[in-house]
Amino acid sequence: MLNLRDPSLLREQCFVAGQWISAARTIAVTNPASGAVVAHVPRLGATETRQAIDAANGAWPAWRARTAHDRSALLARWHALILENQDDLARIMTAEQGKPLAEARGEIAYAASFIQWFAEEAKRVYGETIPSPISTQRIVVTKEPVGVCAAITPWNFPAAMITRKAGPALAAGCVMVVKPASQTPLTALALAALAERAGIPSGVLSVVTGSAGDIGTELATNPLVRKLSFTGSTEVGRHLMQQTAATVKKVSMELGGNAPFIVFEDADLDAAVEGAIVSKFRNAGQTCVCANRLYVHSKVYDQFARKLADALKALKVGSGEEEGVRIGPLIDDAAVRKVEEHLADALERGAQVITGGGRHALGRSFFEPTVLVGVTQAMRVAREETFGPLAPLFRFETEDEVVAMANDTEFGLASYFYARDLGRVWRVAERLEYGMVGVNTGLISNEVAPFGGVKQSGLGREGSRHGIEDYLVIKYINMAGIESPRTNQLN
Ligand SMILES: NC(=O)c1ccc[n+]([C@@H]2O[C@H](COP(=O)([O-])OP(=O)(O)OC[C@H]3O[C@@H](n4cnc5c(N)ncnc54)[C@H](O)[C@@H]3O)[C@@H](O)[C@H]2O)c1
Numbered sequence: 001m002l003n004l005r006d007p008s009l010l011r012e013q014c015f016v017a018g019q020w021i022s023a024a025r026t027i028a029v030t031n032p033a034s035g036a037v038v039a040h041v042p043r044l045g046a047t048e049t050r051q052a053i054d055a056a057n058g059a060w061p062a063w064r065a066r067t068a069h070d071r072s073a074l075l076a077r078w079h080a081l082i083l084e085n086q087d088d089l090a091r092i093m094t095a096e097q098g099k100p101l102a103e104a105r106g107e108i109a110y111a112a113s114f115i116q117w118f119a120e121e122a123k124r125v126y127g128e129t130i131p132s133p134i135s136t137q138r139i140v141v142t143k144e145p146v147g148v149c150a151a152i153t154p155w156n157f158p159a160a161m162i163t164r165k166a167g168p169a170l171a172a173g174c175v176m177v178v179k180p181a182s183q184t185p186l187t188a189l190a191l192a193a194l195a196e197r198a199g200i201p202s203g204v205l206s207v208v209t210g211s212a213g214d215i216g217t218e219l220a221t222n223p224l225v226r227k228l229s230f231t232g233s234t235e236v237g238r239h240l241m242q243q244t245a246a247t248v249k250k251v252s253m254e255l256g257g258n259a260p261f262i263v264f265e266d267a268d269l270d271a272a273v274e275g276a277i278v279s280k281f282r283n284a285g286q287t288c289v290c291a292n293r294l295y296v297h298s299k300v301y302d303q304f305a306r307k308l309a310d311a312l313k314a315l316k317v318g319s320g321e322e323e324g325v326r327i328g329p330l331i332d333d334a335a336v337r338k339v340e341e342h343l344a345d346a347l348e349r350g351a352q353v354i355t356g357g358g359r360h361a362l363g364r365s366f367f368e369p370t371v372l373v374g375v376t377q378a379m380r381v382a383r384e385e386t387f388g389p390l391a392p393l394f395r396f397e398t399e400d401e402v403v404a405m406a407n408d409t410e411f412g413l414a415s416y417f418y419a420r421d422l423g424r425v426w427r428v429a430e431r432l433e434y435g436m437v438g439v440n441t442g443l444i445s446n447e448v449a450p451f452g453g454v455k456q457s458g459l460g461r462e463g464s465r466h467g468i469e470d471y472l473v474i475k476y477i478n479m480a481g482i483e484s485p486r487t488n489q490l491n
C-alpha cells in the first residue's frame with residue numbers, strides 16, 4: 001500500500017462523463033522496480049469511450065460559453081491542487097513508472113506549470129481586424145475552440161504529457177477525453193480527481209483506461225472528435241494519422257527522437273559531461289529528448305569519455321523510493337531487451353564498453369548506466385531510439401562531418417551541442433535539422449518554449465504561446481452592407 005497523505009488520490013476507477021466507473025475486467029498496474037501489483041484499473045473499450053466522447057460533446061457548449069477568465073480561474077484552481085498534492089502524486093508516479101522520487105516531484109511541478117501557463121494563455125486568445133478592400137465591408141478574424149479533443153499519452157511522463165494537452169485544450173474552450181498508457185494510468189486518474197475537485201464541470205475532462213486499440217480506434221474515428229493529440233512512438237503516430245484521416249481531424253504528434261549530443265574541441269568539458277548526464281540519463285534514458293548519439297571531437301574524445309564514465313559511477317541505481325537514487329528501473333523487460341540488443345549490435349561491430357555493460361545486479365528491469373566507445377554510424381544505436389541508460393560515443397574531426405552525421409536520421413526532435421566559438425554556435429544551431437536545439441545545455445524542456453519536432457518526430461508544438469493554437473480554429477467574418485446612411489426604403 002502506498003504511504004499517501006490523501007489515499008483517495010489512488011483511483012482504481014475511470015473518470016467518464018463526470019462519474020467514476022468500474023469494469024468487470026481490469027488491468028493490473030505493477031511497480032517496475034519490485035514487480036508488485038500497485039492497483040487495478042478498468043479495462044474499458046469502445047463503448048465507454050463513446051460515452052466519454054458523447055458527454056464531452058454535451059458539455060462543450062457550456063464550457064466554451066464560459067468566459068476565458070472563468071476557465072482560467074478553474075485551471076488555476078486545478079494547478080494549485082496539483083501542487084498541494086505534489087508528494088502524493090509523485091509517490092503514485094514512482095510506484096507505477098519507477099522514476100526516482102526527486103524526478104517524479106520535478107515532473108509534477110513541470111506538469112503543473114503547463115496548467116498555470118495555459119490558465120494565463122486562456123485570456124490571450126486574440127483575433128484581428130483586416131483592412132477591407134471594399135469600403136462597405138469590414139473584415140474580422142476570430143479564434144474559436146476546435147471542439148471535442150482526444151489525447152493519447154505515453155508512460156514515460158505520466159503527468160506532464162497529459163497536462164501539456166489538457167491545459168491548452170481546456171484553456172481554449174475545448175473538452176477532452178484522455179487515454180493514458182496502461183503502464184501508468186494512476187497518475188492520470190489522480191489528476192482527474194483533482195480536476196473534479198477544482199470544479200471543472202462534468203464531461204469536460206474524462207480519463208479512460210483499457211485496450212489501446214479499441215479505445216484508440218474510437219477516439220481516432222468518431223466524427224464528434226475534432227482533434228487528436230498523440231504523444232508516443234512514431235510507429236503508433238503514423239497509424240493514428242491514417243485512422244484520423246477519414247474524418248479529417250486536426251492532429252498534434254509528439255513522436256520519437258534520436259537526439260545528437262555534440263561536443264566540439266572548444267567545449268567546456270565539465271559542463272558537457274554534466275549536460276550529457278542530464279540529457280542521457282534522466283528517467284533512466286527514457287525520454288524522447290534524451291541524447292541518443294554522443295559525437296565527440298577527436299581532440300577531446302578520450303578525456304570526455306573518461307570524465308563521463310567517472311561521473312556515471314557516482315550515480316546510485318535503485319528503486320525510485322530509495323533516498324539518493326538517481327537511476328531507476330526501465331519500464332519493463334522489453335525495454336531492457338532493446339538496450340541489450342543495441343549494446344550487443346555495437347559490440348559485434350567493434351565498439352567497447354568502458355563502464356557498465358549489462359543488466360544490473362539488482363535484477364528485474366534495472367540496467368547498468370553504460371558508456372560505449374568506438375561507436376560508428378553503421379550501428380543500430382545510430383539509427384534507432386535506444387530509450388535506456390546507454391551512452392554511445394562517436395568520434396568526429398570536422399564541423400561539416402558531424403553536422404552531416406547528426407542530421408542523418410528520419411527523426412528531428414531535440415539536439416544538443418557544446419561549443420564556445422560564437423560563429424560555430426550560430427552555424428551549427430542553424431544547420432541542425434531539429435525542432436529544438438540545446439546550446440551548452442542538456443535540459444531544454446519548460447512550459448514557455450515551443451516543444452516539438454520536425455521530420456518524423458511529429459507535428460505541432462506544445463507549451464509556449466504556440467501550444468494553444470493547436471486547439472483553436474480561425475473564423476473569418478465579412479461584415480458587409482455598411483453603406484452611407486440613406487432614407488429607409490421601407491417607409
Ligand atoms: N515527442 C514527445 O514529446 C514524446 C514524449 C514522450 C514519449 N515519446 C515517445 O514515445 C515512445 C515511448 O512511449 P510509449 O512506449 O508509451 O509509446 P507507444 O507509442 O507505444 O504508446 C503511446 C500511447 O499510445 C497507445 N497506443 C499504443 N498502440 C496504439 C494503437 N494502435 N492505437 C492507439 N493507441 C495506441 C499506448 O497505449 C500509449 O498510451 C518513444 O518513442 C518516445 O520517444 C515522445
Ligand SMILES: O=C[C@H](O)CS(=O)(=O)O
Nearest residue numbers: 156157286287288289445
Ligand atoms: O519524453 C519526452 C518528454 O517530452 C519529456 S520532457 O518534456 O523533455 O521532460
